[in-house]
Amino acid sequence: MSFLKKLFGGGSDAKAPAGDKVLGEESYKDFLIKAIEMRAGSEYQLAGIIEKDIAGERKTYRYIRADRMSSVDDVVALAFSKGRQIIDEQGNSLFS
Template identity: 75%
Template sequence: MSFWKNLFGGGSSSSEPEGDKALGEESYKGFLIKAIEMKAGSELQLAGTIEKDVGGELKTYRFIRADRMSSRDDLVALALSKGRQIVDEQGEGIFR
């Protein structure tokens, strides 16, 4: 039913997607990387955000990967690692 609510505009009026609970965060090369809780059944799916103030505007890049795990600690470590990798490879280009 959630699919239909989202498709036709029902549901939450919040601008934040549901379930964006930060499990951990770290500053890296001027970016703020956050590991985000994204439930996939009984497991957690690897997801996070990368934020940076660019020209006075806060830019956010959201990433979701196929990896799933049951340990929150493993999820946080892997999400922060993936965020660092994205920053190293793309830098501010992720916001274009």
């Protein structure tokens, strides 16, 4: 089961690989949104991490979308926007 969890991104148990390059960070409603670099050829694919400390433990949620952009600034802005949308829709249940 843990193999499938790793393969398909296990939500709150998914750990960010140590090699992720963070393009920007934003605090939003006690969450931390990080836009991470995900290259798709010469473009950047929308990817991010949402983190929050709950009961002294750092919880992490990773999201990847199909959107691709040629501008780093555009993909960072969209990653923050998507992160805020996920938080507004799911709140702390994101980590359940």
